[in-house]
Amino acid sequence: MQQKGRFFAPEIVLQNVTVGYGDRTVLENITTVLPAGKISVILGGSGCGKSTLLRNILGLVSLKSGTIRLGDVDLYGMTDQEAMAMRRRLGVLFQDGALLGSMPLGQNVAMPLREHTALDEGMIEEVVRMKLKLVGLEPFVHYFPRQLSGGMRKRAGLARAMALDPAILLCDEPTSGLDPITSADLDQLILELKATFPMTIVVVTHDLDSLFTIADFVVVLDKGKMLFQGSLEALKINTDPFIVRFLGRMPTRESRVIAGGAGVGGRASLASPPETTLT
Amino acid sequence: MREVLGVFLDVVNGLVHCLWLSVTRKYHSKPYQRERTWDHLSWVGADSLPIVSIISGCTGIILALQAAMQLEKVGALSYVANLVGFSIVTELGPLLTALILAGRAGAAFTAEIATMKISEEVDALSVMGIDPIRFLVWPKFAAMLVMTPLLTLWADFVGIMAGGIFSATALGLSGKVYFEQTATFLQVSDVMSGLVKSAAFGMAITLISCTQGLLAREGAADVGRRTTMAVVQSIFVMILLDLFFTALNYILR
Numbered sequence: 001m002q003q004k005g006r007f008f009a010p011e012i013v014l015q016n017v018t019v020g021y022g023d024r025t026v027l028e029n030i031t032t033v034l035p036a037g038k039i040s041v042i043l044g045g046s047g048c049g050k051s052t053l054l055r056n057i058l059g060l061v062s063l064k065s066g067t068i069r070l071g072d073v074d075l076y077g078m079t080d081q082e083a084m085a086m087r088r089r090l091g092v093l094f095q096d097g098a099l100l101g102s103m104p105l106g107q108n109v110a111m112p113l114r115e116h117t118a119l120d121e122g123m124i125e126e127v128v129r130m131k132l133k134l135v136g137l138e139p140f141v142h143y144f145p146r147q148l149s150g151g152m153r154k155r156a157g158l159a160r161a162m163a164l165d166p167a168i169l170l171c172d173e174p175t176s177g178l179d180p181i182t183s184a185d186l187d188q189l190i191l192e193l194k195a196t197f198p199m200t201i202v203v204v205t206h207d208l209d210s211l212f213t214i215a216d217f218v219v220v221l222d223k224g225k226m227l228f229q230g231s232l233e234a235l236k237i238n239t240d241p242f243i244v245r246f247l248g249r250m251p252t253r254e255s256r257v258i259a260g261g262a263g264v265g266g267r268a269s270l271a272s273p274p275e276t277t278l279t
Numbered sequence: 280m281r282e283v284l285g286v287f288l289d290v291v292n293g294l295v296h297c298l299w300l301s302v303t304r305k306y307h308s309k310p311y312q313r314e315r316t317w318d319h320l321s322w323v324g325a326d327s328l329p330i331v332s333i334i335s336g337c338t339g340i341i342l343a344l345q346a347a348m349q350l351e352k353v354g355a356l357s358y359v360a361n362l363v364g365f366s367i368v369t370e371l372g373p374l375l376t377a378l379i380l381a382g383r384a385g386a387a388f389t390a391e392i393a394t395m396k397i398s399e400e401v402d403a404l405s406v407m408g409i410d411p412i413r414f415l416v417w418p419k420f421a422a423m424l425v426m427t428p429l430l431t432l433w434a435d436f437v438g439i440m441a442g443g444i445f446s447a448t449a450l451g452l453s454g455k456v457y458f459e460q461t462a463t464f465l466q467v468s469d470v471m472s473g474l475v476k477s478a479a480f481g482m483a484i485t486l487i488s489c490t491q492g493l494l495a496r497e498g499a500a501d502v503g504r505r506t507t508m509a510v511v512q513s514i515f516v517m518i519l520l521d522l523f524f525t526a527l528n529y530i531l532r
Contacts, residue, residue, distance in 0.1 A: 084408045094402065115309065116408060
């Protein structure tokens with residue numbers, strides 16, 4: 001099934017996706033196409049539903065209505081076994097890496113290989129070293145996750161996500177909790193991965209530096225609704241008050257002035273995005 | 280309640296699926312999974328031996344003392360063997376072993392899975408295409424299913440031996456008489472009923488502990504809460520199962 005259509009870095013199509021728990025609606029009527037082979041950034045404040053959207057793309061949260069397609073494959077129209085098989089083609093970097101604490105780094109990266117391939121141990125070791133080298137952690141192959149820093153754990157999570165050369169790479173807030181330099185390094189790593197491997201990459205974040213460094217396509221969410229979808233350039237000139245406030249990092253009182261049409265008061269120019277720490 | 284039932288049924292369904300695949304040999308487990316099962320077998324079984332031995336040994340002596348206090352009055356001291364043997368084999372061996380495992384293994388299972396759930400490790404397994412039930416719960420279930428009856432058998436042996444040695448040394452009862460009395464009085468069906476009971480206890484502890492672990496949502500406090508609930512519920516269900524099996528045994532005797 002994965003061979004059908006273009007599952008080689010496929011586009012991700014969300015149609016009228018609504019998600020909720022009980023009476024509470026977390027995401028409402030989201031319709032967008034995350035382009036194939038590009039980096040799409042899902043942007044929004046804390047609790048806006050962006051992580052839920054990511055979990056939808058992973059098939060971990062059931063939909064109230066709507067469909068999600070990865071290439072030609074309907075994610076929510078398949079059996080559990082098909083879904084399990086499908087997930088082999090997805091690589092995921094969770095917020096804190098989500099490495100198994102009981103295993104050293106090498107074993108963590110080897111897990112998907114041991115589970116889904118018939119490679120012998122020697123070959124698995126070779127691939128693990130290669131993947132860890134990709135993220136600059138080759139010397140730490142025998143370290144346990146608790147012995148690593150936050151940034152290293154995230155990079156290790158990325159190595160594990162890349163273990164099976166995924167068609168889609170999903171990253172949940174990769175730079176949260178990291179210092180600016182480590183964040184910039186991680187952004188750079190994501191860009192390098194995009195340049196090296198044919199993948200559709202989806203990054204959920206509220207980090208503006210990351211946004212301006214890596215995004216090809218942007219989706220902005222607020223309170224479960226989609227406010228914007230399009231290119232970074234289109235985002236910069238968007239006049240939605242929430243987006244203006246979000247990108248300008250303005251305090252609430254001033255943003256009300258902006259929303260009222262004053263457009264002054266020291267807000268950062270939207271034409272010139274905040275400088276990234278990446279040099 | 281619906282969520283609890285949903286997760287519980289998921290666990291049962293996943294385990295039945297694993298059992299079916301294992302029995303029909305449709306699934307050949309990978310070496311690293313077999314290694315996990317061996318680790319659990321060793322941790323649940325071998326590592327529990329000292330505490331099980333101490334507790335069942337002490338219980339054997341306590342029973343011998345209690346029995347001696349009553350039976351001495353009627354000059355029937357040799358019946359100490361009957362009382363110790365029967366109580367240990369049919370009731371206290373399985374129950375105490377399961378209580379130790381609920382506190383030792385069950386609590387650890389819950390804490391481990393709950394922590395993994397909170398740190399998204401369980402989700403990570405799912406998205407890697409690794410069934411969390413097969414990876415996390417199945418080795419625990421298999422280990423408990425095998426080790427609870429074996430540990431119970433060991434507890435029975437240690438309890439009876441301790442009771443015998445104590446009776447011989449402190450109560451003045453001949454060791455030969457004690458063990459002859461035990462051998463003639465105890466029946467294989469008594470031992471078997473205890474072992475069936477202990478297998479049921481082992482399964483109940485694993486199901487409850489793993490379900491509680493998978494129900495954890497957020498925060499360290501939830502790990503503690505789930506662990507407490509797992510131990511309390513395990514003990515409660517064990518007593519209910521004990522009542523059921525003892526009543527069944529009484530009816531079928």
